[in-house]
Each structure stands twice: as structure tokens, then as C-alpha cells.
Amino acid sequence: MTAPTSLLHPDAFLSPFAIEEAVRRALDEDLGRAGDVTSIATIPAEAQAHAVLVARQAGTIAGLPLAVAAFQALSTDIIIHPHAHDGAAVARGVPVLTISGPARAVLAGERTALNFVGRLSGIATLTADYVRHTAGSKLRICCTRKTTPGLRALEKYAVRCGGGFNHRFGLDDAILIKDNHIAVAGGVRPVLERARERIGHLVKVEIEVDTLDQLKEVLATGLADVVLLDNMDIATLKEAVRLAEGRVVLEASGGVTQDTIAAIAATGVDYASAGALTHSAPNFDVALDIDA
The missing domain is CATH 3.20.20.70 (Aldolase class I)
Structure with a gap:
């Protein structure tokens, strides 16, 4: 897995190795020994999915490189188009990423990606309010x-x-x-x-x-x-x-x-x-x- 860095905040510091380590640890925790048994049991292996990662509140986004790394660690066939980068102010309801590719991989990476973006964007949003x-x-x-x-x-x-x-x-x-x-x-x-x-x-x-x-x-x-x-x-x-x-x-x-x-x-x-x-x-x- 190569950690994506293009979505990082341009003036902040985060090693690509820290991204890789965190994502691997989180996916290992969630997938356990057998992987996503629900998706494997219910979704055909050839099924494709198109998904949108959406901000449901206004704030400051962070953690997008980790979300990308989580999905792409599960399938090299996943294609992601970003609509924002870390540190950007986003409005409620706007898409921040679109994800296309094997449905099983998209579903398996969903929670890990959301956990990273939700946690880090929460910190970034609170900090921005202090700064204001x-x-x-x-x-x-x-x-x-x-x-x-x-x-x-x-x-x-x-x-x-x-x-x-x-x-x-x-x-x-x-x-x-x-x-x-x-x-x-x-x-x-x-x-x-x-x-x-x-x-x-x-x-x-x-x-x-x-x-x-x-x-x-x-x-x-x-x-x-x-x-x-x-x-x-x-x-x-x-x-x-x-x-x-x-x-x-x-x-x-x-x-x-x-x-x-x-x-x-x-x-x-x-x-x-x-x-x-x-x-x-x-x-x-x-x-x-x-x-x-």
C-alpha cells in the first residue's frame, strides 16, 4: 500500500508511513480473521459500486488520505475522485470523495474510512472554532x-x-x-x-x-x-x-x-x-x- 499524500493539508505534517500503519491496523481490527463475511455472503464477487463520501455537517475536513488508503488497500481497482482536500472548509451535504470499484471492497472499507474522517474532521472543526x-x-x-x-x-x-x-x-x-x-x-x-x-x-x-x-x-x-x-x-x-x-x-x-x-x-x-x-x-x- 502506498499512502496517498496529495490530499494532505499543504502546511501540515504527517508521514506517509503513519498513514499506512494506522490504516493497516484499523483494517486488521475490523476485518479480523475472515474478512467481511456479510459482503462475501451477499454480494457477488463481480459486483461494482459507486459511492459518495458526504459531509453531513459544515466544518473543516481532515483524514481524506486515510480514507483513500483504506479503500485502495482493499482493492487496487478502486478509483477515487476527490472533491476537497484536508483543511478545506466544507458545507453540509457536499461530497468530499467519490469511490468506484468492486462493491465488496467498497463496503469492507466503509467504516474504517468513515471513522478516520469523522474523528479527524471533528478535531479540525473544533480547532478551527478556537482559532476563529x-x-x-x-x-x-x-x-x-x-x-x-x-x-x-x-x-x-x-x-x-x-x-x-x-x-x-x-x-x-x-x-x-x-x-x-x-x-x-x-x-x-x-x-x-x-x-x-x-x-x-x-x-x-x-x-x-x-x-x-x-x-x-x-x-x-x-x-x-x-x-x-x-x-x-x-x-x-x-x-x-x-x-x-x-x-x-x-x-x-x-x-x-x-x-x-x-x-x-x-x-x-x-x-x-x-x-x-x-x-x-x-x-x-x-x-x-x-x-x-
């Missing part, structure tokens, strides 16, 4: 590691399709010192000094703070690149921006919702991270309609 609330500000909305196990690369890609940005992909991306690290290491300065002693020059260091006093302590060390402002109210975020004076990148986290994101953006922080983008996005309503 930050219009006119410098704020970038980003995701977290609160992702579905095994689907992180796909879900973070969907965030990019919605106009958001990615935080670290894993524990090996960057240093992110949280409250428990500080407690175990013996304080803000000791933990930052230990981090700086052990990392390369290209590794960024972010540290989480809960209070303005902690922020002042971090700023005094000059050892952090980014400060995560955890669960601070709007007034405190504004004061944090004033204190930092641009010396570090500031990220707001905790309580970042569609209702609060505009006010957070107005404080002047650089980033806001929201786990909800990936762990609470509703599924996007998409369907496969066979018309012949």
Missing part, C-alpha cells in the same frame, strides 16, 4: 499530549488542518518541567540548572508555574525559554505578560475553552494549549452513500 475566536490577536492555539493512544500523529495533524499548532509530540521532543519535577528536584533554580547542564543547544526548556512569584523566580534565572502559566485567571495572565516583558515565550494552560479563549488571547500571551482539541472533539458527521 482568536482573530486579530497574536495567540496561537495548540494541542497537548492528551490524545488517543496510537493516534497521536493523526490527531495532531488534524489540529494543524484546523489552523492550530502542535505542542510537543512526546516526552522526547523538549524539556517540559512541571510541578512534580520541581518538587522532586528541590525548586525552580535547581531543576532548571540540572536541565541546562544535560541538554543540547537545540533543545528548548519550558517550565510550568502556578503563581506570579514562581514566574519571577524563573525570570531571575534566565534559564527558561518558555513558561507555562497554569490555571491563571485573566488578570493574572495580564500581569504575567507585563512581568515577562518579552524575555520568555508565555503559554496559558488550564481552563482554555471556546468561552475563554478570546479573553486569553487579549492578555498578550503567545500560546494557549487545550487538551480539549483532541480529547473532547465531537465526531464529525460524515456518511458513505452508495447510488449504484
